[in-house]
Amino acid sequence: MARIFLVSGEASGDLHGGNLARALKDLAPDIELFGVGGEHMVRAGVQLVPLIDRVDAIGVPGIRQLFAGWKTLRSLSAYVRREPFDAIVLIDSPGLNLRLAKSAGYLSDRMYYYIAPQLWAWGRRRMALLRRVVKRVLAILPFEERFFQEAGVPCTFVGHPLLDELPTKFDRSKQREALGLASDAVVLGLLPGSRQREIRAILPALLESLKLIAPRVGKLSILLAQAPNLPDPVIREILKQSDFSIRVIKGQTYDVMAASDCLVIASGTATLQAALIGTPMVIVYRVSVLTYLIAKCLVTINFIGLVNVLAGREVVPELIQHRMTPENISRAVLTLLENPDRVERMKTDLQAIRTSLGGPGASRRAAQAILADLSS
Numbered sequence: 001m002a003r004i005f006l007v008s009g010e011a012s013g014d015l016h017g018g019n020l021a022r023a024l025k026d027l028a029p030d031i032e033l034f035g036v037g038g039e040h041m042v043r044a045g046v047q048l049v050p051l052i053d054r055v056d057a058i059g060v061p062g063i064r065q066l067f068a069g070w071k072t073l074r075s076l077s078a079y080v081r082r083e084p085f086d087a088i089v090l091i092d093s094p095g096l097n098l099r100l101a102k103s104a105g106y107l108s109d110r111m112y113y114y115i116a117p118q119l120w121a122w123g124r125r126r127m128a129l130l131r132r133v134v135k136r137v138l139a140i141l142p143f144e145e146r147f148f149q150e151a152g153v154p155c156t157f158v159g160h161p162l163l164d165e166l167p168t169k170f171d172r173s174k175q176r177e178a179l180g181l182a183s184d185a186v187v188l189g190l191l192p193g194s195r196q197r198e199i200r201a202i203l204p205a206l207l208e209s210l211k212l213i214a215p216r217v218g219k220l221s222i223l224l225a226q227a228p229n230l231p232d233p234v235i236r237e238i239l240k241q242s243d244f245s246i247r248v249i250k251g252q253t254y255d256v257m258a259a260s261d262c263l264v265i266a267s268g269t270a271t272l273q274a275a276l277i278g279t280p281m282v283i284v285y286r287v288s289v290l291t292y293l294i295a296k297c298l299v300t301i302n303f304i305g306l307v308n309v310l311a312g313r314e315v316v317p318e319l320i321q322h323r324m325t326p327e328n329i330s331r332a333v334l335t336l337l338e339n340p341d342r343v344e345r346m347k348t349d350l351q352a353i354r355t356s357l358g359g360p361g362a363s364r365r366a367a368q369a370i371l372a373d374l375s376s
Contacts, residue, residue, distance in 0.1 A: 002028065002374055005085045006035035006046060007076065007100065009093025012269060014038035016115060016161050016363070017091045021046045023367035034085070036076065049079060077103040086374055089114055090134075098126060101133040114138040114366050115161070120147050121309070127151045136373065138366045141310065142356050156369050159362035162269070163354075166276050170258035179249070179259050185221040186337060188213070189260030189279070190246070191253065191270050194227035196234050201286045202266050203235075205326055207242040209264070212330035214244065217337060222246045225256040262336050264329060267304050271316070275307045275350045276357075280343050282332040283307070283318045307353060315349040 004024065008017040018040030021033050025045050033046045042048060077100060080088060087110050090097035094117035101111060116137045119127055130137070130153050137148050137155040148155035173183065181187060192203040214220050222244060226235055228251040235248055249256055257263060257274050263281040265271055274281050283305040303309050307316050317332045319325075336343055 001030050001032060002086045002371075003032045003034065003084065004087045004089060004370070005080060005083070006033060006037065006041065006089045006091060007093075007097055008035065008037035008041060008091045009096040013092040013115070014040045017041045017046070018044040019161060019164060019363040020089070020091070020114060020366055023363040024371070027364070027367050027371055034083075073099050073103065076100050080104050080107065086110060087112060087370055089370065091115055094118075098129065102129055104133075108133045109135055112136050112138060112370055115140055116144060116148070116155075120144065127153070136369065138369055140362060142358070158365040158369065159358040159360070160272070161362040162273060162276060163357060163360045164363055166254065166273070170277055172258060175255055175259040179223070179255060181221055181259060182219065185219045186217050187221045187223060187260045188333065189256045189263040189265075190222065190224045191256070191263060191265040191274075192224070193266035193268065194230060196230065198266055199230065199234055199238065202284060202324070203238045204241060205286070205324055205329060206264055206284070207238070207244070208326035209329035209333070210242065210244050212326060213333055216334055223256045223260060224248045225253045226250040227253070262333055264333060267318075267320070269306070272306045276354050278347055278350050278354075280336050280346045281316055282329065282336070283316050284324045284329060285320050286324050287321070307350070310353050310356060311349060315346060315353070
């Protein structure tokens with residue numbers, strides 16, 4: 001009976017880890033699954049390791065985050081050395097998982113990386129590490145397979161797991177009706193991120209931009225998608241700065257995306273979710289000066305938004321760091337709202353991106369690749 005260990009470092013990794021666990025159980029019902037993660041993985045039949053928690057972090061970590069990460073890494077390293085697992089699957093979270101892979105490099109014949117670190121963007125110098133410590137990368141972006149293989153890392157493109165979560169089509173009129181929106185309203189969706197640090201850095205500028213957008217739009221409805229893990233007081237505190245009527249919708253990100261005419265969205269996975277739904281958007285982001293300067297030294301690509309990375313050009317406007325001003329945000333939003341031809345071009349580009357990611361079934365294909373290796 002095979003024993004597999006899944007390591008998720010963040011909430012999104014827990015979701016994908018849960019889907020992978022279900023696929024493994026479906027293909028091999030007798031398999032034993034252990035791991036580090038959260039509720040999604042537990043519900044999928046993963047037995048979590050006691051006293052080892054996920055480490056959610058963004059930007060330059062503080063002392064508390066560094067200590068928690070070091071403690072987690074030390075515990076995990078000891079655990080995987082002690083337990084006889086047939087496979088160890090690292091899921092996203094390169095800050096934690098690359099260090100774990102390095103500390104347990106002698107297990108390279110059993111170690112897989114699902115949702116690989118974006119070495120093509122910032123970490124080519126770590127390719128030697130990945131080549132040394134990972135048996136196979138299970139890639140979710142189409143260009144990654146060739147990228148890793150050319151660097152000497154075995155890689156299989158399995159498709160993007162978001163395609164397993166999203167319906168193939170959304171009925172915008174029904175989405176609006178379900179949210180109680182007027183059929184003739186112009187709907188602007190705000191998605192300022194899922195972490196408190198992101199919200200505090202991004203949302204105030206979005207609220208200021210509304211002062212420039214609203215006078216140019218006849219009947220404007222404003223939706224704010226609140227991440228389920230974000231405490232309500234954080235949002236309420238910042239919204240006090242605005243005189244606009246903003247409807248906060250918690251835990252229904254896809255509904256907000258599908259109902260909106262335009263989105264202003266923090267760079268991250270949500271931009272790809274919006275692209276798959278097909279809603280025009282403007283990408284924004286801001287971090288601390290120190291984090292930005294470090295990223296500038298490390299990042300080797302021209303775009304930050306995954307949508308633009310996949311397209312190889314700026315399909316969606318990016319307003320990053322000092323360019324993320326209320327004036328620039330309002331200008332980009334109004335350009336979309338007032339130019340139907342530009343909106344149609346963007347929708348066509350977004351559809352092409354969706355097509356490039358293949359079809360649903362990423363979790364199952366990833367599970368098949370792991371099980372095929374174990375049986376060979």
